[in-house]
Amino acid sequence: MSTTTEFQVTGMTCGHCEMSVREEVSEVAGVTEIAVSSKTGKLSVTHEAPIDDAAIIAAVDEAGYAAVRG
């Protein structure tokens, strides 16, 4: 069963920023789909198994941005 979890990301300004976030979040185990918008800061992560919010937030941090559970 797929679940989508929303996060709010601050600091993204352009498509390159979205791509950086996407790259890092896609490496988190269990993630099957990602939607991210630099305009709204919204990050939607779809996953099969439950995922740890902290793992997503850490991935966003790795990309150079800050996320909170939305």
Next chain:
Amino acid sequence: MSTTTEFQVTGMTCGHCEMSVREEVSEVAGVTEIAVSSKTGKLSVTHEAPIDDAAIIAAVDEAGYAAVRG
């Protein structure tokens, strides 16, 4: 003899944008140094031999932004 030519670039919003511009402009023959700021839009291109402004403007366009001779 080194000469520096200034351009004004529109559309850059962050360090990723600067990096894209830098990458493309660095491929133009004769370019020895590049300074670029997404904050001011200023692009300074240092070159040994005379360079064609159009080649720099085309490189910036390739990166996804618009430049004019500054």
